[in-house]
Amino acid sequence: MRARELAAVAELLDRAGTGERATLLIDGEPGTGKTTFLARAAERAATRGFGLAAGGAEELDRLIPLNPLLSAFDDLPGESDPAPESLEGRVERLRTHMEKRMAAGPLLVTLDDLQWADPATLMAVRTLHCRLSSRPLAWLLARSTGGRDHDAERLFDLLERQGARRVTLGPLPEDAVARVIADTLRARPDRGLLDFASGAGGNPFLLAELVDGLRDEGAIEIAGGRARLVSPVLPQRVRVLVRRRLDRLSRETRHLVEAAAVLGRSFSPGDVAELLGANPATLLPALEEALEAGLLAAAGDVLTFRHELVWRAVLAGLPRPLRLALRHQAERLPEPSRSAGRLRPAARDVEDPRADRGEPDGDDGVGVITRLGRVSAERLNASLASSLRVAAALRRGDLRAALSGAPGDRSPRPAVPACPAADEVIRAVTAARVIEAGEGAGPAMEHLAGADVYSALGRHPWVLAVEPGCAAWLVRLALRTGDRARAELVGAALDRLPADVLDDEAAHARGLLDDDPRALALAAQRAADPWSRASAEEDLGVLLCRTGDRTAGIESLNRALAGYEEAGATRDTARLRHRLRQEGVRHRHWSYADRPVTGWDSLTDTEHAVSLLVAQGWTNRQVAEQMFISVHTVAFHLRQIFRKLDIRSRVELTRLAVEHTTGPHPASG
Structure with a gap:
């Protein structure tokens, strides 16, 4: 492995042993194994009697002059003069020390990551390289390409003109x-x-x-x-690695790379400019930064992600609703700006491993998006927005807001031969989630069956990306109502999506379908947000408790509880506390806050939730079922509410609740 490069090391050591100038320069993009290569070279040098001095620069070393060289020579004697030493004096002290080392035998100096070296270090390397040219000294210098390390690049160019050999570490065969x-x-x-x-x-x-x-x-x-x-599927550590690389970019470049990922592994600058609503000329600085960072590369008339895994990780890191919206927008780009049919089929082949199986267009992910594009943009965007608002309201336990945000017509409809449109499927799922919260699983399933939602997923699998947890909720609801056939339809719809889309959702759904704890654990580990991780952890805990591994099950349920609390999912937190109480586990969950003694602001979070439900006309029993507490607990909270608000009836409570929960939305100004 790396035989050619190691042969260059052997030649380097031979030259140094005879007193000839011996310098080997190593270029390579991040991750190509430069550090490992330097270590192997040092091992070979040691077997040939070379002394070793190994140092390297770090990202913050630009603030510490000469630190890479000083780290290589940690045996360098301290300053003898108490007065501050000049830069030239420190370089001269390094030269003297290196000559003493070489008096005992040849010396190999390796310096890694010089793209981060400070100017003083680069100047010192150049100076020492000249002054010690006739000594038994070998230099092995490495830097990562693709960044904005122009000083290091100039040093490498200069040393190459002076006779240094330059080697680029390419990809492994x-x-x-x-x-x-x-x-x-x-x-x-x-x-x-x-x-x-x-x-x-x-x-x-x-x-x-x-x-x-x-x-x-x-x-x-x-x-x-x-x-x-x-x-x-992409491991979480790869996603984290790519996210860190993106975080080092400017905001404009990061947005450009994320938008470009939606177009496929290869894309044209015109396409991404159109997607971002920008003039291509204004994107030049961002494109240059992405190219220098090694994320993108030029390939003829187009740009491409240098590594397929990086492209997939960027795409998977986009929030699902945003990814769906961008894909939908990309499919509506004007035909002349598309780098024409060269890019779209190529992108589809990479995205969807089923694209080469001869399936007709319209059965793969891109075909589905094309049909979504035929839906009125206003209708689709309204359905997406409604779904997200309702999901947020349900998580925080605000059924009143969920009811107001759900589609108005929630009555079951007879099954129809024609598959409903994508926005109708989204609206039906949104309404069913509200129905389940208020009336239970049975009525929710009746609504979905009447709207022919499960069958429609084969035609519109992308609606499963509307919000986190949608696929798992549909599976869970079908299994809870004894309809395994419909639950399997969700799994089949997920299988129709590209491999990089909803992979954690697919693992979650498959874990529920197959009672597979490994799949559920995988979903809990990979999910992109705290609520989704908590949802998978809860299902894993329930499965483990049901199958006899109660200790591990309780641990999963506790992790799920922490995740719901982190996500601010009040209703889910209450439900899970109730489940844990049934398992004999109780958590202290009250908190102390600096509240007034009386008035609306004096109510605790639980009292506030009870007030809103009562104001909607719910009975104590209905409130108890919704909040997963006992009827007696509801009655206790009501007494506290009446006392703090100085009222005597539910009518007065309703009036106060309306006064404090209506009016302009804060975002509306």
Whole structure:
């Protein structure tokens, strides 16, 4: 592995041993194994009697002059003169120390990550390189390409003109990738695993993160000395790695990269400019930064994500509603701006592993989006907005707001032969969630069955991306009402989506369908937001308790409770506390706040929730069922409310509730 580059190291050591100027410059994009290569070179030098001095720069080293060199020579004697030493004096002290080291034998100096080195370090390397040119000294200098390290690049250019050899560490070839995977897993990878790993583009660091992540998340099965990929989804550690790279970019560049990901792995600057509503010329600084960061590369007339895994991770990191909206918008781009049919089919083939199976257009993800594009934009956007408002209201336990935000017609409809439109499916699911909250699972399923929602998912699987938890909720509702056939339709709809879309949702739904704790644990680990993680943890806890592993089940339920509390999901928190009480686990959950003694602002969160439900005409029993507490507890809270508000009837409570919960929305100004 890296035989050509290691041969260059051997030549370097030979030259240094004879007193010739010996310098090897290593270029490579981030993650190509420069640090590992320097370490192997140092091992070879040590076997040949070389002394070693290994240092490197870090991102904050620009603030500390000469720190990379000083870290390499940690045996450098301290200053003898108490007066502050000049920069030239410190470089001269380094030169003297290096000559003393070389008096005992040849010396190899390795300096890594010089793209982060301060100007003084680069100047010192140039100076020492000249002054010690006739000594038994080998220099091995490395830097990451793709950044804005123009000073380091100029140094490398200068040293190359002076005779230094320059080597670029490229991607690993396929056979080397297979050996890396085999060494990591101690098993030979099968074709499916190799194909998936090819998305790392031969980048050693990205490849290692991928394989370690797949192994840690149980996505690889090892048997009989063979490693088989059983779950082709991006590990969380790869997503985190890519998110960190995006976070180093400017805001404008990050937005450009995220928007470009929706267009496919390859795209034209004109397409992304159209998607962002910008003039292509204004995007030049952001495109330049993305290219220099190594995220994008030029490929003829188009730009492409340098690594497929990075593209998939960027796409998966977008919030689902935003991803759906951007895909919908991308499919409506004017035909002339699309880099024409060259890009769209190519993007589809990469996105959807089923695209080469001869399925007719309209059965893959892009075809679904095309049909969504035929829906009135106003109707679709209104349905999406309504769904998100209702979901937020239900989570915080505000049924009144959920009722007002849900579609007006919630009466069941007879099944119709024609599949309903996408916005009608979204509206029906939104209404059903409100019906379940107020009336139970049975009436909610009647509404969905009347609207033919489960059958419509085969035609409109993208509606499952409307909000986190939609797919799992539909499966859970069908199973709760004894309708496994409809639950399976959700799983089938998820299977029609591209592999990079809703992968944690698919794991959650499949875990519910198959009573599979591993799938539920995977969903809980990978979900992008606290509420989704908590939802999967809750289902995992319920399954474990039901199947006899009560200790692990309670642990999952407790993690779910913490997640719901973090997400501010009041209703889910109350429901889960009730479930834990049934398991014999009680949590102290009251809190102290600086509230007035009387008046509306004196009410606790629980009293406030009770007040809103009572003001909507709910009986004590209905309030108890909604808040997962006893009727006696509701009565206790009502007495406290009446006392704090100095009222005597529900009519007065309703009047006060209306006064304090109506009026302009804060965002409306």
